[in-house]
Amino acid sequence: MECWYVVYIKVNNEKRVAAQLARRKIPFFLPADNVFHSAKKKTESSDFKSLCFVNLQEENLKILKLISGICNIVYWLNKPVVVKELDVNIIQHFFDISDCHSIHRIPVSSDEPVSILNLSPGEESNTEIKLNLPTLGYSIIGEIAYQSAAFTIKENIAV
Numbered sequence: 050m051e052c053w054y055v056v057y058i059k060v061n062n063e064k065r066v067a068a069q070l071a072r073r074k075i076p077f078f079l080p081a082d083n084v085f086h087s088a089k090k091k092t093e094s095s096d097f098k099s100l101c102f103v104n105l106q107e108e109n110l111k112i113l114k115l116i117s118g119i120c121n122i123v124y125w126l127n128k129p130v131v132v133k134e135l136d137v138n139i140i141q142h143f144f145d146i147s148d149c150h151s152i153h154r155i156p157v158s159s160d161e162p163v164s165i166l167n168l169s170p171g172e173e174s175n176t177e178i179k180l181n182l183p184t185l186g187y188s189i190i191g192e193i194a195y196q197s198a199a200f201t202i203k204e205n206i207a208v
Contacts (some may be wrong), residue, residue, distance in 0.1 A: 050051050051104050053078075053132040054187065055123040058099045062118035066101060069116045076104035079138060102137055125157070132184065136163050143180045147191025157186040 058066050063079055070077045079101045102121070103113065110129060113119050124132045143165070161183035180189045 051106050053102050053104050053134060054110065055135045056103055057120040057129045057130060058101050058116050059120055059122060060099060063101070066116060066118040069118070070101075070103065071160060073112070073116075075112075078102040078141055082141060102132060102140075111204070123151050125159070130185070133200055135186065136182065138181070139165070143178075143189065143191060147193045151190045153188045153190070155181065155183065155186055155188045158183040168201050169181075 057118060067077065067079050067195055098111055099120075101119075105112070107129065110122055161181075164181045165184075177192055180191070187189065
């Protein structure tokens with residue numbers, strides 16, 4: 050059965066690793082922001098510095114060690130970290146709908162669910178939302194347009 054795993058990537062190797070994973074037809078998700086340096090040049094930067102989510106069967110994890118730019122698989126209690134499909138979908142949706150992400154470390158907790166909090170309820174401008182990922186030990190704060198904030202937050206909590 051295929052599961053989502055987390056791998057460490059060498060600094061500034063996100064695009065190279067993404068290209069190699071795509072070439073090998075390995076499903077992956079690399080959370081990234083579009084960063085504009087000028088009107089003509091657009092680059093991407095990874096929000097989870099040096100982390101990438103890959104979807105593989107556990108017996109195929111050794112293939113990842115052959116990919117240039119991947120340092121290691123993330124382990125917790127001597128086992129590869131498995132991320133639920135629902136959690137990866139929520140993370141992907143969060144990055145699709147929000148901008149200006151800031152990442153914070155939080156205590157790791159394997160039994161807490163992913164949660165989304167509205168940090169600025171009732172404000173008429175952009176709304177800050179917070180995505181807690183206790184199984185990974187991260188909390189992400191993003192900003193979304195006020196008009197879509199209530200719908201987005203309710204939609205994700207219902208998932």
